[in-house]
Amino acid sequence: xVQLVESGGGLVQAGDSLRLxxxxxxxxxxxxxxxxxxxxxxxxxxxVAAISGSVGMTVYGDSVKGRFTISRDNAKNTVYLQMNSLKxxxxxxxxxxxSTAVVASKRSWEYNYWGQGTQVTVSS
Numbered sequence: 001x002v003q004l005v006e007s008g009g010g011l012v013q014a015g016d017s018l019r020l021x022x023x024x025x026x027x028x029x030x031x032x033x034x035x036x037x038x039x040x041x042x043x044x045x046x047x048v049a050a051i052s053g054s055v056g057m058t059v060y061g062d063s064v065k066g067r068f069t070i071s072r073d074n075a076k077n078t079v080y081l082q083m084n085s086l087k088x089x090x091x092x093x094x095x096x097x098x099s100t101a102v103v104a105s106k107r108s109w110e111y112n113y114w115g116q117g118t119q120v121t122v123s124s
Contacts, residue, residue, distance in 0.1 A: 001025075002024060002025055002026045002098055002113040003024070003025040003113075004022055004023070004024050004025075004096045004097070004098060004113055004114065004115035005022065005023045005115060005116070006020060006021065006022045006094065006095070006096045006115045006116065006117060006118040007020070007021050007022075007023075007118060008020040008021050008118060009094060009118030009119045009120045010119075010120070010121070011121045011123065012086055012120075012121070012122055012123070013122070013123050013124075014086060014087055014088055014122055014123065014124050015085060015086065016086050016122070017082070017083060017084045017085075017086065018083045018086065018120060019080055019081065019082050019083070020036070020080065020081040020083065020094055020096075020118060020120075021078055021079075021080055022034070022036075022078065022079045022080075022081075022096030022115055023076075023077060023078050024077045024078070024079070024096075024098060025077070026077070029074055029077040030053050030054045030074040031053050031054075031102055032053055032098050032099050032100075032101070032102060033050055033051065033052045033053055033098075033099035033101060033102055033103050033104045033105060034050065034051055034070075034072060034079040034096065034097070034098055034099065034104075035047070035048075035049065035050035035051075035096070035097045035098075035099060035104070035105065035106075035111055036048040036049045036050070036070060036079075036081045036094060036095070036096060036097075037094070037095045037097060037108060037111075038090075038092035038093065038094045038095065038120075039092055039093050039095070039117075040089075040091060040092040040093075043092075045095075045108055046061065046063075046092075047061045047106045047107075047108065048060070048061050048064055048068065048070075048081065048094070049061065049064065049068055049069075049070035049081060050070065050099070050104035050105055050106060051070045051071065051072050051079065051104050052102055052103050052104040053102035053103075054074065054102070056071075056072060057103075057104055058070050058104060059104045059105075059106060061106070063089075064083075064090075067083065067084050067085045067086075068081060068082065068083050068084070069081070069082040069084075070082075079096060081094070083120070086120075086122045087122060088122045088123065088124045089122075090120060090122050091120060091121050091122050092119075092120060093117040093118065093119050093120075094117060094118050094119075094120055095114055095115055095116075095117045096114070096115040097111035097113060097114045097115070098111060098112065098113040099111050099112075100112050
C-alpha cells in the first residue's frame with residue numbers, strides 16, 4: 001500500500017509564495033508519474049500540475065501555468081509544488097496523487113493513490 005503525505009499548506013497573502021511537499025512510501029517512486037490537484041469548496045477537483053517518472057516531464061493546468069512549478073526528488077521519494085504569485089482563487093485543498101503509469105497525466109482517473117490533502121488559503 002502506497003501512502004502519500006502532503007505538507008506545507010497554510011494561510012498567506014496574495015502575491016506570496018508557498019511550497020508544498022508530498023512524501024511517498026514505497027520503493028518504486030521514480031516509476032510513476034505524480035500529480036497535484038486541488039478542490040475549492042463547492043467546486044470540482046481541478047488539475048494543477050503533473051510530472052512524469054524518471055525523466056521528469058511536466059504539464060500544468062492553465063490557471064497556474066507560469067506561476068507554479070512541480071518538481072520531484074526521486075532519492076527522497078518526494079514531489080514538490082512551488083507556488084508563486086498566489087491569488088485568492090488559488091485557495092483550495094491541495095492533493096498529491098500517484099499515477100498508474102510513468103507518464104504525467106492531467107486526468108484524475110489515471111491516479112490510484114491520493115494523499116489526505118493540505119489546505120492553502122490566500123487572503124486578498
